[in-house]
Amino acid sequence: MTLEEKLQILADSAKYDASCSSSGSKRTGQMGCAAVSGICHSFASDGRCISLLKILLTNICIFDCKYCLNRKSNNIKRAIFTPEEICEITLNFYRRNYIEGLFLSSGIVKSADYTMNLLIETIYSLRNKYHFSGYIHAKAIPGASPYLVKKLGSLVDRMSANVELATENGLKLLAPNKNSQSVQKIMAYVKENKTKNFVPAGQSTQMIIGASKESDLDILTKSSYLYDNYQLKRVFYSAYIAVNQDKLLPNLKIPPLVRENRLYQADWLLRFYNFKVADILSWQKPNFNLLLDPKCEYALNHLELFPKEINTCSYNDLLKIPGIGVTSAKRIYASRKMFALSFKDLPKMGVVLKRAQYFITCQGKYFQDRSFYRRDYLEHNLVLLENAKETRKVEQLSLF
Amino acid sequence: MKKVNNVYLYDGSFLNLLSLIKVLLKENIIPQNIKIQGYEENLFSSNINLEIEDDEKIIPNIIHNLGSRIFNGIYYIYLSNNDDKELLIYYFLLYSIKYKDKVFVLRKIEEVNKGLKVIKYVGNENHKMKGFLRFKELKNNVLYAEFAPTNNVLPLLVNHFKKRLKNERWLIYDQKRNIWAYYDLKEVYFWDGLDINIKIDNISDDEEKMVHLWQTFYDTIGIKERKNDRCRQNFMPKKYWKYITEVENI
Ligand code: SF4
Numbered sequence: 001m002t003l004e005e006k007l008q009i010l011a012d013s014a015k016y017d018a019s020c021s022s023s024g025s026k027r028t029g030q031m032g033c034a035a036v037s038g039i040c041h042s043f044a045s046d047g048r049c050i051s052l053l054k055i056l057l058t059n060i061c062i063f064d065c066k067y068c069l070n071r072k073s074n075n076i077k078r079a080i081f082t083p084e085e086i087c088e089i090t091l092n093f094y095r096r097n098y099i100e101g102l103f104l105s106s107g108i109v110k111s112a113d114y115t116m117n118l119l120i121e122t123i124y125s126l127r128n129k130y131h132f133s134g135y136i137h138a139k140a141i142p143g144a145s146p147y148l149v150k151k152l153g154s155l156v157d158r159m160s161a162n163v164e165l166a167t168e169n170g171l172k173l174l175a176p177n178k179n180s181q182s183v184q185k186i187m188a189y190v191k192e193n194k195t196k197n198f199v200p201a202g203q204s205t206q207m208i209i210g211a212s213k214e215s216d217l218d219i220l221t222k223s224s225y226l227y228d229n230y231q232l233k234r235v236f237y238s239a240y241i242a243v244n245q246d247k248l249l250p251n252l253k254i255p256p257l258v259r260e261n262r263l264y265q266a267d268w269l270l271r272f273y274n275f276k277v278a279d280i281l282s283w284q285k286p287n288f289n290l291l292l293d294p295k296c297e298y299a300l301n302h303l304e305l306f307p308k309e310i311n312t313c314s315y316n317d318l319l320k321i322p323g324i325g326v327t328s329a330k331r332i333y334a335s336r337k338m339f340a341l342s343f344k345d346l347p348k349m350g351v352v353l354k355r356a357q358y359f360i361t362c363q364g365k366y367f368q369d370r371s372f373y374r375r376d377y378l379e380h381n382l383v384l385l386e387n388a389k390e391t392r393k394v395e396q397l398s399l400f
Numbered sequence: 401m402k403k404v405n406n407v408y409l410y411d412g413s414f415l416n417l418l419s420l421i422k423v424l425l426k427e428n429i430i431p432q433n434i435k436i437q438g439y440e441e442n443l444f445s446s447n448i449n450l451e452i453e454d455d456e457k458i459i460p461n462i463i464h465n466l467g468s469r470i471f472n473g474i475y476y477i478y479l480s481n482n483d484d485k486e487l488l489i490y491y492f493l494l495y496s497i498k499y500k501d502k503v504f505v506l507r508k509i510e511e512v513n514k515g516l517k518v519i520k521y522v523g524n525e526n527h528k529m530k531g532f533l534r535f536k537e538l539k540n541n542v543l544y545a546e547f548a549p550t551n552n553v554l555p556l557l558v559n560h561f562k563k564r565l566k567n568e569r570w571l572i573y574d575q576k577r578n579i580w581a582y583y584d585l586k587e588v589y590f591w592d593g594l595d596i597n598i599k600i601d602n603i604s605d606d607e608e609k610m611v612h613l614w615q616t617f618y619d620t621i622g623i624k625e626r627k628n629d630r631c632r633q634n635f636m637p638k639k640y641w642k643y644i645t646e647v648e649n650i
Contacts, residue, residue, distance in 0.1 A: 003613065004612065004613060004616050007613055007616055007617055007620075008616050008620050011616075011617050011620040011621050012620050014621075015620065015621050015622075015623055016623070028563065030566075030567055031567060032564055032565075033563045033564050035530070035560075037527075039527070039530050039531045040531045040635070041531040041532070042531070042532070042618065042636065042644065042646060042647075043631075043632045043635045043636040044618065044621050044622035044623075044632070045622035045624070045627055045628075045629070045632060046622045046623045046624075046626035046627055046628050046631075046632075047626075047628035047629075047630075047631025047632045047634075047635065048622070048623075048626075049635065050618070050621060051531075053617065054621060089613060092606070092610045092613075093610070093613075093614060093617075095535065095537070095543060095565070095568065096534060096535045096536070096537070096543070096610065096614070096645075097531075097533050097534055097535050097545070097564075098534070098614050098645070098646075100531075239626075241623060241625050241626075254625070255625050255626060257626065331505060331507065334502075334505040335505050335506075335507060335508060338502070338505070338506070338508075339508050341508075345507070345508050348507040348508065348513050349507055
């Protein structure tokens with residue numbers, strides 16, 4: 001098998017992992033450096049950022065997770081890279097500025113420890129034989145011995161283990177060889193040992209969206225639990241793509257991308273906007289409205305808290321207003337100390353006025369007659385606005 | 401401050417521009433515009449060449465009085481492709497004197513807001529180029545890249561590659577402005593107008609294989625069920641594709 005064929009197979013099997021970020025590390029050395037803010041080197045045909053050489057070490061696997069292309073029961077071409085091959089490609093791509101570094105994951109060959117050793121051997125060689133100091137994100141294999149987790153963690157910038165499904169029931173059904181304990185054991189280990197020499201860019205994880213019956217509430221509750229307990233940098237959400245036919249799996253023609261997007265938006269609200277899961281989802285309404293982003297939905301459900309006065313409300317309140325992001329909230333907060341702000345100043349601060357205008361006053365004034373401040377009217381306008389801007393979403397929505 | 405209908409001329413260099421602005425500010429003049437010498441006079445204004453003594457201390461003075469953040473800001477504007485960049489720098493300095501670093505939140509003032517947007521635009525393009533620049537390996541092991549950025553980001557970009565490729569010799573060519581930057585493992589040197597011919601047979605033997613592997617990776621990594629051209633183009637504007645190996649032939 002040629003190197004090119006291997007690369008084709010092992011990139012193809014790795015592509016479903018959503019994580020590609022290269023941020024959060026300041027490593028420097030002889031060959032390369034990691035930029036704190038992360039750098040995108042290209043964008044794939046699906047519009048996702050390419051920052052790292054994202055590959056599996058091998059797609060051979062002893063497990064049989066239902067949703068996975070590499071599961072044991074699939075009759076597909078299998079390949080395995082040698083450590084030298086991975087080093088050669090990584091270094092040559094890096095020098096030419098194709099990539100920021102390596103994302104190395106793997107199917108489980110023989111055992112968790114055996115696979116971990118292969119990963120370690122490869123990355124050890126990159127770091128110590130070739131003095132590579134670019135970014136490396138490695139997957140830790142659940143179930144591997146702690147001393148191997150420690151060894152791998154001391155070589156990489158980021159280490160992660162994928163949760164995959166938000167509930168134990170989901171895992172039992174679709175990934176019978178896995179359990180959430182082994183993943184969380186790795187997370188706990190990383191959290192306790194994180195230093196500037198051990199997983200300096202922190203850990204992340206991923207959940208698959210739409211392969212099992214979990215609601216958005218299940219998923220977001222899990223994320224929130226992980227952020228709080230393991231100091232995760234990111235949770236990634238990956239719309240399920242029907243790679244396998246199985247009676248246990250939904251037969252999706254099109255991946256649930258709108259739902260995935262809503263989860264990312266909500267995840268953002270948890271991390272940067274001081275929202276709690278209970279602010280945006282409930283047992284009565286466990287799934288997001290596909291027609292509206294979670295922040296608009298929140299505001300519509302809490303009209304009694306709005307409109308907020310731009311010139312006097314707290315920073316935390318600014319963050320709660322649809323159409324105002326963290327950057328624009330900061331700008332407003334700094335500017336209004338010098339001048340009173342009016343509607344026409346807000347676009348200069350980066351505010352999306354078309355959305356924000358419904359939920360704010362400027363120097364006491366609402367942008368239109370107050371009698372329009374009613375849920376039905378606002379909802380109608382916001383839904384139109386949201387869906388005019390993304391025709392792609394509308395196409396998908398019409399399928400539901 | 402008095403507004404005059406004059407266009408003031410400078411020689412195109414950053415230092416000369418700053419010296420000129422310093423004189424204008426001292427004499428309380430708000431110019432109609434500031435342009436490079438050779439600018440054609442129009443009906444509504446007259447061109448003025450002020451006598452300025454080049455003051456070598458001007459940059460240290462600005463950094464000392466206003467701080468490096470403001471200095472970097474105006475340097476970014478200077479590197480931009482904005483038609484009125486000189487005037488934007490003038491206003492940025494004018495308001496910086498009064499507001500110091502607070503000028504960065506002075507978006508309510510239109511001229512400052514424009515300047516801030518330009519600073520962000522140049523910074524963004526510089527950041528994008530850190531990712532989009534593509535090197536080829538030449539036979540003598542030098543890494544060579546060509547690009548044509550909208551703003552003149554090469555002077556900023558070299559700082560990044562000095563760290564990233566510090567043990568490699570490299571050469572970057574801005575095709576639009578005909579400027580070269582060469583790094584010899586210690587320093588970066590700039591030339592403009594130079595005629596260097598990189599011939600095809602100077603490219604190393606490995607190059608084709610690596611480009612091929614990269615193309616394979618690129619074509620594989622996109623998920624076809626998620627295909628989204630518009631999103632790709634938003635992040636990676638078409639104007640850069642000519643220089644980006646994996647998409648130049650799409
Ligand atoms: S362990 Fe990983 S590679 Fe193996 S089948 Fe499960 S998800 Fe796929």
